[in-house]
Amino acid sequence: MADVRVLRAGSGPVDVAGVLLAPGAGATRDNRTLVALDTALTAAGIPVRRIDLPRGAKAAPARVREEADAFAAELGVATERLVVGGRSFGGRMSSMAVADGLAVAGLLLLSYPLHPPGRPEQLRIAHLPRIDVPVLAVSGASDPFGTPDELAAHLAAVAGPATLVVVPGTHGPADAPVVAAVRDWLT
Secondary structure: OOEEEEEEOOOOOOOOOEEEEEOOOOOOOOOHHHHHHHHHHHHOOOOEEEOOOOOOOOHHHHHHHHHHHHHHHHHOOOHHHEEEEEEOHHHHHHHHHHHOOOOOOEEEEEOOOOOOOOOOOOOOOOOHHHOOOOEEEEEEOOOOOOOHHHHHHHHOOOOOOEEEEEEOOOOOOOHHHHHHHHHHHHO
């Protein structure tokens, strides 16, 4: 059973036209969790685009922006009607794009890599206060990249509405509870 923590109250994303998903470092757009989300959300009538990212924190946020612009154009909407995000590195790069001005309906952080395993002093949070859209973070209860309490404390810096859903597992929790949390947030 999931542990849902509302970090900052507010509404979730509204009038979502599509979801853009990026994988973790070393993975591809065919990551099992991204494929499971694509299948479930598409069945619910929400178009999904899964993308690959270049390595490196300089090029990846720009790719998220480019892909969001292209997906929005394909759908005939503004990027403000998209939810962007992804797993681990993909979610972090999406969060950096949003913090740097990519206008979207919401941000999805799956297994957010708050810090490298065993290095809680190396936080990846400087950009979080610049995020003012609804955020859903879904993380495994035993994720070595950030405990639920660490995530709750640091994701509370997000300026927009933020929810953390803790599911059983580590950095790659089972797909079913992740998909359920995302689907519930979007619908």
